[in-house]
Amino acid sequence: MCGAHVGLTHLQHDICPLKLNPYVVGHSSIYCPVLQIVKRYIVSMYSLYCSLVLLTFPIVSCAWSFSSGGTSSDRRIFLENTAKQGSAAVVLIGTSFADNAEATTDSWSHDKGSVYNIPPGSLSGQVHVITGASSGLGLESSKRLATAGATIVMTTRTAEKAEIAKKQVESYLSDRSIAYNKDTIHAIPINFDNLEEVRSFPERYRKEMGDRKIDVLMNNVGRINQKRELTNDGFEKTFQSNHLGSFMLTAGLFQMLNRDGARIVNVASRAHQFAKDSSTGKQGLDMSNLQGELSYGLDGWEAYGQTKLENILFTEELQRRADAAGLGWLTVSSLHPGVVGTELWNNTALAKSNNGLRSIISNLFFKNILTNEEGANTQLYLATTPMQQRDMFKGQYFNEYGNRVDLDPFARDESKAKELWEVSERLSSCKFNVE
Numbered sequence: 001m002c003g004a005h006v007g008l009t010h011l012q013h014d015i016c017p018l019k020l021n022p023y024v025v026g027h028s029s030i031y032c033p034v035l036q037i038v039k040r041y042i043v044s045m046y047s048l049y050c051s052l053v054l055l056t057f058p059i060v061s062c063a064w065s066f067s068s069g070g071t072s073s074d075r076r077i078f079l080e081n082t083a084k085q086g087s088a089a090v091v092l093i094g095t096s097f098a099d100n101a102e103a104t105t106d107s108w109s110h111d112k113g114s115v116y117n118i119p120p121g122s123l124s125g126q127v128h129v130i131t132g133a134s135s136g137l138g139l140e141s142s143k144r145l146a147t148a149g150a151t152i153v154m155t156t157r158t159a160e161k162a163e164i165a166k167k168q169v170e171s172y173l174s175d176r177s178i179a180y181n182k183d184t185i186h187a188i189p190i191n192f193d194n195l196e197e198v199r200s201f202p203e204r205y206r207k208e209m210g211d212r213k214i215d216v217l218m219n220n221v222g223r224i225n226q227k228r229e230l231t232n233d234g235f236e237k238t239f240q241s242n243h244l245g246s247f248m249l250t251a252g253l254f255q256m257l258n259r260d261g262a263r264i265v266n267v268a269s270r271a272h273q274f275a276k277d278s279s280t281g282k283q284g285l286d287m288s289n290l291q292g293e294l295s296y297g298l299d300g301w302e303a304y305g306q307t308k309l310e311n312i313l314f315t316e317e318l319q320r321r322a323d324a325a326g327l328g329w330l331t332v333s334s335l336h337p338g339v340v341g342t343e344l345w346n347n348t349a350l351a352k353s354n355n356g357l358r359s360i361i362s363n364l365f366f367k368n369i370l371t372n373e374e375g376a377n378t379q380l381y382l383a384t385t386p387m388q389q390r391d392m393f394k395g396q397y398f399n400e401y402g403n404r405v406d407l408d409p410f411a412r413d414e415s416k417a418k419e420l421w422e423v424s425e426r427l428s429s430c431k432f433n434v435e
Contacts (some may be wrong), residue, residue, distance in 0.1 A: 002199060002251055002430030047354070088092060092250040114178075116377040116402070118384050120178075123150035126382065129205075131249065132221030133187070134161040137267065137337055141374040141383075143172040148384065154187040155201070155210065155221070159313050163188035188389050192221055192232045192245035197426065202252040213258040216383045218265045219311075220245040224304040228296045232417035234425070236291035236372060238300065242307035247314060247424045259329050264318065264388070265382045266311045266334040268397065272411060274305025285309050287419055303365035312397055312407065313417035313426075319395030331390040333382045338400030341377030370400065378402050 036254030128145050132138040142152050146169050154169075156162045164186045173180045188204055191197050223241045231240050250264060257264075277286045278295040285306065289295055292303045315334040322330040382393060382401045396404050397411075425431055 001431075002248060002428065003111070011079060016291065020287075034209055039406070053412075055208050068186075083150055105124060105220050106138070107108040113374070115373045116381050118144055118148035118380060120147070121149045123148040126216065126334075127151045127153065127209065127212050127334075128216040128218065129253070129360060130218045131192075131246070132156075134230075136141075136372055137340060137376045138220040139165060139168060140372040141220065141380055141390060144354040144376065144380055145383070146173060146180065147176070147178055147220050151184040151212070152346050153205065153214075155190045157189065157191050159189045162189050168240040169355045190192065191247075193237060193247065195231075195233045195235075195240070195248065195257075198248045199252065199430075201249060202256065205256070214253060214256050214262060215258045216263045216265065217250060217253060217257070218267070218383060219250065220265075220267045220379065221246065222267060222269075224300050224306075226299045228292045228300075230301075233310050236303065238303045238307055239310075241290050242304070243310040243314065244424060244428055245355070246311075247432070248428045248430050254432070254434070257330065260331050260410060261387045261390070262331075263383060263393075264315075264330070264332045265374055265379050266315045266332070267379055268311035268334040269334040270303070270308035270399075271305045272312055274301050275309040275410075276302065283408065284413065284417045285420065287416065287423065290423070309411060310420060312411050313395070313413065313420050316412065316414075317417035317421050318434065320417075323394070325434050328432065331394050332395055333393045333398065336400055336405075337375045337378055338370040340370045371383070375400070378428060 036042075069170075123145060126149075128142075129185075130138050130142050130152060130219070133142045133154040138154065140152050142165070146152050153170070154162070154165050156165050166185050168181070169181070169185050186208055188208055189197075190199065190201050197255075203407045221241060223238060225238050229237050231237055233240065236243060246266070273283065274297070275285055276282060277284055278289045286294070290306065293308075295302050297305070312334050315332050319332040322332065378398050378400055382398060386392075392404070397407055399405050421432070
């Protein structure tokens with residue numbers, strides 16, 4: 001123990017007519033300023049394309065099915081569901097009907113704009129650890145968990161951000177006249193670019209929380225890098241932050257989970273559809289390209305998609321190992337939160353800008369995506385629904401509406417999940433014993 005399968009993942013090779021390799025283009029552009037400009041424009045537009053695919057994927061998938069000879073029943077269901085979505089469908093917000101989604105017996109049904117509310121006081125006595133909690137979905141989740149009476153332990157990149165996050169949660173509660181004890185709001189810094197900080201977190205948790213057991217671990221931290229960069233540990237940044245660091249943290253905290261019932265919620269993404277084998281172009285996890293050594297993908301989308309698929313495979317493998325060990329108290333789930341206006345987009349071509357066409361597209365994009373309040377719905381739902389319902393969540397993947405999704409075979413590949421687990425142990429020098 002250490003301390004829409006419509007070929008979207010073939011975008012770079014199949015849809016982009018120039019079949020650009022950014023590194024090859026880069027060498028050519030040294031000798032031609034015009035090619036340099038063309039390259040930057042194409043890369044930027046491709047990144048915008050990938051980003052917008054996340055919004056349009058469900059509707060495009062249905063539309064393609066509709067126009068390619070689907071049955072009259074298929075067409076009727078498509079039209080009925082589109083009509084039900086109303087304006088949300090018009091602005092291309094991702095909907096659940098194209099996701100092979102299955103509503104759980106008590107999942108909430110709502111339109112864009114509604115918020116999943118946790119019953120007040122229902123989490124009293126519970127400890128929830130939320131990573132990446134200085135902003136976005138992590139901070140929003142922390143606020144609403146605290147509102148329901150949970151003791152929250154937020155992780156942030158720096159000590160300064162930790163203090164700011166605590167004050168933001170306290171202000172959120174005060175503004176709503178919700179009584180709270182400051183001893184229930186904690187924040188511990190952890191920089192996922194530094195594996196030594198990840199390794200030391202369990203001991204720092206003990207110093208802060210004593211022997212308090214963890215009821216929910218929400219692995220929410222995430223990032224996307226436009227260019228391939230390495231951490232001081234020698235790993236590609238997106239891979240280390242989104243997968244390897246969370247793998248290590250989960251292993252380090254595993255013995256601290258509440259054996260009377262605990263949950264691990266892994267925030268993945270529909271972007272797992274972008275993961276592909278660099279040699280064949282087929283969807284799936286490329287074990288030879290975990291760190292983008294062979295192909296990084298324009299503006300980092302391919303690498304990001306790989307890590308989101310890793311989140312899903314890690315969820316499934318951890319649940320399998322827990323079940324095999326007879327650990328019925330553990331429930332592990334993953335989810336797509338929706339396309340949400342978090343700080344993640346700051347490192348993409350959709351970052352807010354005052355520059356011409358890019359500004360117009362960026363503004364349109366941010367007007368038609370989910371808010372943090374909406375985006376946090378599913379991870380809060382998975383973290384807080386009654387324990388007697390946990391069996392339906394074990395090892396499962398959910399969409400932004402709290403509905404279970406039947407994943408494609410490449411996202412349920414047991415051999416790849418096992419191999420990823422073993423490679424993660426080796427790279428992190430962290431033996432993860434599920435017992």
